[in-house]
Every structure is written in C-alpha cells, then in structure tokens.
Amino acid sequence: MVQLSWLMALSAAIFAIGVAGFLIRRNILVMFMSIELMLNAVNLAFISLGSRLGTMDGQTIVFFVMTVAAAEAAVGLAIIISIFRNRETVHADDLTLLRW
Amino acid sequence: MPLVLFWFLATLSVVSALGVVVQRNPVHSLLALVLTLVSLAALFIGQGAVVVGFLQVIVYAGAIMVLFLFVIWLLNLPVETRSTGRLVVKFLGTIAVAALLAEIETFSMPGQLQLKFSATHPAGYGSIEALSQTLFSQYLIAFEVTSVLLLVAVVGAVALARRSTMVEVQERAEQLASREKAA
Secondary structure, three states, rough: OHHHHHHHHHHHHHHHHHHHHHOOOHHHHHHHHHHHHHHHHHHHHHHHHHHHHHHOOHHHHHHHHHHHHHHHHHHHHHHHHHHHHHOOOEEHHHOOOOOO | OOOHHHHHHHHHHHHHHOOOOOOOOHHHHHHHHHHHHHHHHHHHHHHHOOHHHHHHHHHHHHHHHHHHHHHHHHHHHOOOOOOOOHHHHHHHHHHHHHHHHHHHHHHOHHHHHHHOOOOOOOOOOHHHHHHHHHEEEEEEHHHHHHHHHHHHHHHHHHHHHHHOOHHHHHHHHHHHHHHHHHH
C-alpha cells in the first residue's frame, strides 16, 4: 500500500522543481513548461487525497485544471509567438518595456 | 498499486522533472516534460483515477505538448549558449525553493490535514460514469463556465497570433518609406 505522505511528498517535490525552473530559467518557453509542471504536481495531490477520501471531487477538479491549462497554453503560446515576431527573442530578460 | 511500481514512477517523474529544468535545448526540456506527464498519468491510474489518467495522456502529453513542440519548431529556437540569468538569482531562487519545499512538506502531511480517510473506494470509482455524474450535477455551472473559457481562449489565441493583413503590411511599408523620404 502506497502511503499518502509519500504521494504528497512527491507532489511537493515536483512542485518545488517547477518553481525552481520558473525562477532560474530565463527562456519563456521553459518557464511555461515549469508552470505546467507545477499544475501537474497539484493534480497529483488532488488525485491522491481524493482517492483516500473515496470521493470523485478531486478528479473533477483535476479535469478543470487540465481545461484551464489547455486554455492557458493556447493563449500563452500565442503571446510568445507574437512577442517573437516583434522582438526576435524568447529571453525573458530582453523584454524590459514595462520595467521602470 | 505495487510499491515497486510506485518508487519506479516516482523516481522517473522527479528525474524527468529535473530534466525539464536543466536541459539547454528546449526540445529536450519538452520531451522530459512529456515523460513526467506520462509517469504522473500512471500514478493517477494507480490511485484509481483511470479516466483522468487516460485524459492526462491524451490531452496533456498528446495535445498540449504537441502545441508546445510546434511553437518551438515555428520559432526555430537555438540551443542556449549563453548562461541563463545571473548567479545571484539562481542562488537566491534555490534557497527560496528549498524553503518553500520545507514549508509544503510540513503543512501537507496527512497528520496535519485532519480529514476522514476511508480505506475502500465505492463501486465504479474513477470510471467515466462516476466522473460525469459529478461533473454534470454538482459542478455543472463550473463546467459551462469552462466551455466559455475555452471559447475565449481560442478566439484570443487566434487574435494574438495572427499575422497582420496585407493591407496593414502595405500601410506600414508606405509609412516607413515616407518617413525615410522626409529624413
């Protein structure tokens, strides 16, 4: 039997790796992938807790998270393409227009 | 789910998640991410969430990741040669992440959560019937709102990523030409 605390620890570890990737990497696309990593870590926590509680709510929320992730990926990648078309870069440090 | 399988999938997902962060080639990062998603999907199925696990493979590892791959190819991204970011940022980022991890580990342990856990699953748990029962009764409004969200996202993505029309391109070229003539 897999312990719930192991699953939660795994979820926390993957979430932390996602946060680290978002903070350390400067390539917008890789930062975006790190966000997907964080979303999936939280999905794992939802599924594990839902499984232990014996309710379907966790899985339903994961379903919604996936939909929101799909919408986010579509809009985010469109923004990246539009930035690349104008600035020829995907490096986050080069985009300083709104920095004071 | 057998313990051996759990440890194998857990190791695989953590290692490939690290791969997403450390790879310099964006395509390699993406392939590592697909590996993470597939191993997480197997963990979902092992927890009894069969439908969500398959959706994870089809929608996430299939559709969304292919979208990422298309964008990487479309932009023709080179392998990063220059160092990414300053060392101070990396150092502080790592410390912040370690603190965050410790915090989550402390507060998300099952002993802290005070929930009533049941040992057995009801019949049909994780099946598509059970999922749709919840989705179309308790979460119906959220489901409808999500469909609107997807529509807005599609329209927004098309509006953001479209090339400007030929008329706009010509107008811009004429503006540039007249500016050069004036200068």
